[in-house]
Amino acid sequence: MQLPAQLSKRKPNSHKGNYGHIFALCGSAGLTGAAILTARSSLRTGAGLVTLGIPKSLNNIFQKQLVEVMTLPLAQTSSQSASIKALPKINNFLKKVDVLAIGPGLSLNLSTQKLVRSIIAHCKLKMVIDADAINALAANLKVLKLRAKKRLNRNLVLTPHPGEMARLIAKSTSYVQGHRKEVASKFSKEFGLTLILKGYRSIVADFSGKVYINTTGNPGMATAGCGDVLTGIVASFLAQGLDVYSAAKYATYIHGLAGDLAARESGELSLIASDLIERIPEAIKKSSQ
Numbered sequence: 001m002q003l004p005a006q007l008s009k010r011k012p013n014s015h016k017g018n019y020g021h022i023f024a025l026c027g028s029a030g031l032t033g034a035a036i037l038t039a040r041s042s043l044r045t046g047a048g049l050v051t052l053g054i055p056k057s058l059n060n061i062f063q064k065q066l067v068e069v070m071t072l073p074l075a076q077t078s079s080q081s082a083s084i085k086a087l088p089k090i091n092n093f094l095k096k097v098d099v100l101a102i103g104p105g106l107s108l109n110l111s112t113q114k115l116v117r118s119i120i121a122h123c124k125l126k127m128v129i130d131a132d133a134i135n136a137l138a139a140n141l142k143v144l145k146l147r148a149k150k151r152l153n154r155n156l157v158l159t160p161h162p163g164e165m166a167r168l169i170a171k172s173t174s175y176v177q178g179h180r181k182e183v184a185s186k187f188s189k190e191f192g193l194t195l196i197l198k199g200y201r202s203i204v205a206d207f208s209g210k211v212y213i214n215t216t217g218n219p220g221m222a223t224a225g226c227g228d229v230l231t232g233i234v235a236s237f238l239a240q241g242l243d244v245y246s247a248a249k250y251a252t253y254i255h256g257l258a259g260d261l262a263a264r265e266s267g268e269l270s271l272i273a274s275d276l277i278e279r280i281p282e283a284i285k286k287s288s289q
Helices: 032-044 056-065 084-096 110-122 131-138 142-149 162-169 173-178 180-191 226-239 244-266 273-286
Strands: 021-025 049-055 070-074 099-102 126-129 156-158 194-197 203-205 211-213
Touching: 021 032, 021 084, 021 226, 032 049, 032 056, 032 226, 032 273, 049 056, 049 084, 056 070, 070 084, 084 110, 099 110, 099 226, 110 131, 110 142, 126 131, 126 226, 131 162, 131 226, 142 180, 156 244, 162 173, 162 180, 173 180, 180 194, 180 203, 180 211, 194 244, 203 244, 226 244, 226 273, 244 273
Parallel strands: 021 049, 021 099, 049 070, 099 126, 126 156, 156 194
Antiparallel strands: 194 203, 203 211
């Protein structure tokens, strides 16, 4: 698959503002790695700016780990996850960015889940929703339903793995795996959004009926953090101006190709999520020729 020109070629007189500013609400105590992987993969795939919204007590950890990423320290819960008290600060900051990535490593804290639902309910930016943000929505699908009535979900990409998809539709994981294309297509149409159902032959489906079945990727990618990398790539492609379906499709392809390149060098058994990020430049080169 060849990437569109806007991802593979840049104008000589461009600057970082031309390639989008992502706000990534990710991470909590014990789950800082998810936020780091999301931010790094966004930058590796071309985003101009990335700001991480993180619990304030963890700010020093992120500043030491991420040289190129900015941080927005937020009010936190007693378990060091983002608190509902952070909502005003986040809403004000969202006025300055182009894309919201939300979910990786946020935790299942009740205050954090309330924060997630409150943000998603009203945000009109392009969005990538993953991991704990999906779990927050699964506990209260009313948020997605109300957005669907206003057609606000058309700028939204949901990235569940089979277990998260099962929670969204109140079915078993085995049911999801046995009806992958049907489940992805039905949910995306019902809620008017674009969905990436992750797993072997990841499926990208959108509200208009388009479906893409990905052919890149390998079993070595069944390891912690690979989904966070995908979230960052989708957010990056959205920030650079792709429509939601194209961003989801190309991100899924590049994510899998980076995994294939990493497995070729280290083997599937030894593959870790950081290996994917290191192979993104080669994956993009191969897809830009």
